[in-house]
Amino acid sequence: MESEDLKKKVGQNIKRLRIAAGIKSQAELATLCGWKSQSRVGNYEAGTRAVSAIDAGVLAKVLNVTPAEILYGESNKAGYFIRETGPSKNTESNAQWHAGFELWDGDTPLRDDEVALPFFREVELAAGNGSTFVQENGGCKLRFAKSTLKKSNVDPQHAACVTVSGNSMLPVLRHGTTVGVDTSKKSIIDGEMYAIDHDGMLRVKMLYRTPGGGIRIKSYNNDEFPDEFIQPDKVSDIKIIGWVFWWSVLNVWNN
Known part of the structure; x- marks a missing residue:
């Protein structure tokens, strides 16, 4: 899938999850995420801006979903992310989730960082x-x-x-x-x-x-x-x- 299609798909995911969470406006979601402007959410939902890994993590926390659901749509989609019932007493974590990949191509301008x-x-x-x-x-x-x-x-x-x-x-x-x-x-x-x-x-x-x-x-x-x-x-x-x-x-x- 081309990068523009991917951005639009992610935007649709954000809008659907926002509505499902009972957040009526983009401005309200931006405020809950700690962002000063509604335009960031608007650009994300419109698919005109790629969602950074950091922002995907912020959105996931506010919407009470996983970053995978922001980026890929379904938490149990094969190959992406599966929710477990919980680790056993004998298991331990040796990795940390970093919210997936940001979507960009050769024409995407560099950010300040x-x-x-x-x-x-x-x-x-x-x-x-x-x-x-x-x-x-x-x-x-x-x-x-x-x-x-x-x-x-x-x-x-x-x-x-x-x-x-x-x-x-x-x-x-x-x-x-x-x-x-x-x-x-x-x-x-x-x-x-x-x-x-x-x-x-x-x-x-x-x-x-x-x-x-x-x-x-x-x-x-x-x-x-x-x-x-x-x-x-x-x-x-x-x-x-x-x-x-x-x-x-x-x-x-x-x-």
């Missing part, structure tokens, strides 16, 4: 001679909340993203994983993960310093990808792009 980070990529030189260099991809960007970067002490102007290729970093990073990189942090701390430009190859690896000024490059999948030892006279072949502060893995459902 967001920033778009660029991607790095390999670029082949001289058509087919195997020589490459690493540069920023001018088109592709990933949205981050500024608060997320602040938690990792990352300045947005020094942050970028890299997509991992291959399985050398399994089981932590699978093929296609996106990692966030702080390009201001280039000093090697043994065992930390870095994005590097290795003689034109874009790589994400753990780095260690070795006696004499060399570097050890380590993969998590060490059985298939043994450690690489870079001698001091070859260290100039490696340019550290930055320290990896974040990564995200997308699982694919194979039914």
Whole structure:
């Protein structure tokens, strides 16, 4: 379903749940949510504005429903959310609900608390001679909340993203994983993960310093990808792009 259709569907959910809760007007709902203007609720119900995860949580609390009911319509819809009768005495929680996903696309403007980070990529030189260099991809960007970067002490102007290729970093990073990189942090701390430009190859690896000024490059999948030892006279072949502060893995459902 296209993003505009999704926003309209969520808007219909909000209006239906508002009426079901006995809240007669958008202004009344806005007041109960602690919002100064009725227009936020009006835009949500009209489907002209994507509902943020935070606002979905606020609406759910006021309307006495789950965030899933705000975003998806039915709390027991397969694949989204199911109400349970309650945990047993021997169970414990190891996760926290964060109100689902905000709906947006490439045309959605950035909010004041967001920033778009660029991607790095390999670029082949001289058509087919195997020589490459690493540069920023001018088109592709990933949205981050500024608060997320602040938690990792990352300045947005020094942050970028890299997509991992291959399985050398399994089981932590699978093929296609996106990692966030702080390009201001280039000093090697043994065992930390870095994005590097290795003689034109874009790589994400753990780095260690070795006696004499060399570097050890380590993969998590060490059985298939043994450690690489870079001698001091070859260290100039490696340019550290930055320290990896974040990564995200997308699982694919194979039914």
